[in-house]
Amino acid sequence: MKKIAIFASGSGSNAENIAAYFASKNTAQVTLILSNRSDAPVLQRATRLGIESVVFDRDTFYHSDKIVDLLASHHIDFVVLAGFLWLVPDNLLRAYPDKIVNIHPSLLPKHGGKGMYGDRVHRAVIESGDKESGITIHRVNELYDSGSIIAQYRIPVTSDDTPETVATKVHALEYKYFPIEIEKEIAKLR
Ligand code: GRF
Numbered sequence: 118m119k120k121i122a123i124f125a126s127g128s129g130s131n132a133e134n135i136a137a138y139f140a141s142k143n144t145a146q147v148t149l150i151l152s153n154r155s156d157a158p159v160l161q162r163a164t165r166l167g168i169e170s171v172v173f174d175r176d177t178f179y180h181s182d183k184i185v186d187l188l189a190s191h192h193i194d195f196v197v198l199a200g201f202l203w204l205v206p207d208n209l210l211r212a213y214p215d216k217i218v219n220i221h222p223s224l225l226p227k228h229g230g231k232g233m234y235g236d237r238v239h240r241a242v243i244e245s246g247d248k249e250s251g252i253t254i255h256r257v258n259e260l261y262d263s264g265s266i267i268a269q270y271r272i273p274v275t276s277d278d279t280p281e282t283v284a285t286k287v288h289a290l291e292y293k294y295f296p297i298e299i300e301k302e303i304a305k306l307r
Pocket residue numbers: 125127128129130131132199200201220221222234235291
């Protein structure tokens with residue numbers, strides 16, 4: 118049984134969906150949820166799900182080994198970023214080479230990079246007149262949204278779409294495919 122840690126900065130609906138997916142599996146379990154925001158709703162979800170959660174600040178994350186040590190002491194095998202808005206520091210990347218994945222709510226390299234998150238992404242899709250959008254699941258490196266791509270899934274965008282309707286369609290893709298792609302990556306760890 119592999120152990121998954123999830124980093125999230127906000128709502129955490131993906132974190133909850135991933136935890137629920139693995140709850141019925143014997144391949145992996147979500148055993149730790151970490152957030153850089155003490156008011157993030159993901160923390161309430163963690164409590165409700167009975168998953169241990171930890172809040173950390175910028176100094177701890179970027180200028181100490183405390184988070185790496187915490188993951189090691191929890192025997193974490195794989196790390197998932199689900200709506201986590203900070204760059205991952207080198208010590209964490211080195212501790213989990215090719216074992217940290219992120220989901221981005223567009224077809225990267227389109228509409229990625231610093232500051233491109235949440236509804237900003239979907240607004241950019243509409244403003245660009247894109248005919249499709251989707252999700253990108255990728256490995257994490259030292260830059261925003263630029264690690265190697267694991268999988269992309271697409272939805273059509275029409276002239277009737279708004280940022281809200283695109284967001285709804287993209288979220289559906291996230292819930293359907295992110296856990297499955299995580300499971301496939303974890304299967305490679307053995
Ligand atoms: C998702 O759209 C994900 O693609 C992006 O941040 C959002 C997180 O949503 N990286 P939630 O916190 O999981 O509800």
